[in-house]
Amino acid sequence: MLPKPLKHVVYLCLLLPCLTIGQSAPALAKPTHMGLHGMLMFGGQQGLIASHLPMYHVPHNAQVLFQFHFVDAKVDKAIKQALQPNPNQVTPIWTIVPQPFDLMTLSTEASATSVRLIVDIVEGHFERGGVTKYQQQALVIDKLLLFALLDMGQATQTPKQATYCLLNLNHSTQEQYLYKRLAQRPETDHLLRISSxxxxxxxxxxxxVTPANTATMDTLSEQFLADDLSGEISVIYVESDELQ
Incomplete structure (x- = not known):
């Protein structure tokens, strides 16, 4: 005859699925966007931003931007300095290569800011001849700026307009940026630095937007800089081949 407490356990298991040893309740959803998610870095002294390099197929079908810092203070300082534009307003290309993870863990502010990524830091594009400068560096996500799954459909006509959004880190006049919201393909990933x-x-x-699906500097200046004649906009990154 079973002891009374054990009887209760057996009875509950008849009504509900019993948990196996080590299983949490509720069970975690299966990863849907697991992969190697390379990202572009930009920013400066006021902060660093990572932009996932998107494509129109799973697991890379999301536009993601977040503000972050490296745990190693020396590395954090070095990268902030390396990302400063040169006198010709050309911003160097630096990318990060995280260890494989499920991109959907960055889909909400709560989940994103609980994630710590381990990354290699590459001077240049990690798939286009870039040179790894730091390995196995931990980064902490401070703020999720954008997470948007891409519409996988093909655009039925060439778009005449697009949405550009401004990011201002810590209300600074030096650390301001523009990004293009991605719509249906074919698209162009377009990131810019703006000063005012x-x-x-x-x-x-x-x-x-132009036939290349990007806005001109003059058009962006009219919208974002208005009468600020001293303001300037420069390109950080533009990519269309991966978004066809």
């Missing part, structure tokens, strides 16, 4: 005499508000504008 005073801090600009973080907002998005719908702007006219």
């Amino acid at each position: 005499a005073s801090p600009l508000p973080a907002k998005c504008h719908s702007v006219d």
Whole structure:
């Protein structure tokens, strides 16, 4: 005859699935976007931003941006200095290569800021001749800026407008950036640095685009810099081949 407490356990298992040893409740969802998710880095003294390099197929079908810092303070300082534009306003290309993980863990603020990634840091594009400068570096996500799954459909006509959004880290006049919100393919990943005499508000504008599916510097200046004649916009990164 079973002891009374054990009877209760058997009875509950008839009604509900019993947990195996070491299993949590509820069980974690299976990874859906597991892979090697290379990212572009940009930013400067006020902070660092990572932009996932997206494609129109799983597991890379998401546009993701987040603010972060490296755990190693010396590495963090070195990368911030390395990302400063040169006198011709050309921003060096640096990328990070995280250990494989499920991209969906970055889909909400709560889940993203609980993630610590281990990455290799590459001067240049990690798939296009870049040189690994640091290995196995830990980074902490401070703030999720954007997570958007891509519409996998093909655009039925060439778009005439696109949405560009401004990021302003710590309300600085020096650390301001623009990114293009990705729509249906074919698309162009377009990231830019913007300077102005005073801090600009973080907002998005719908702007006219060229046949290459990007806005011109003049168009972006009209929308974001208005009457600030001293303001300037320069390109950080532009990629269309991977987004066809």
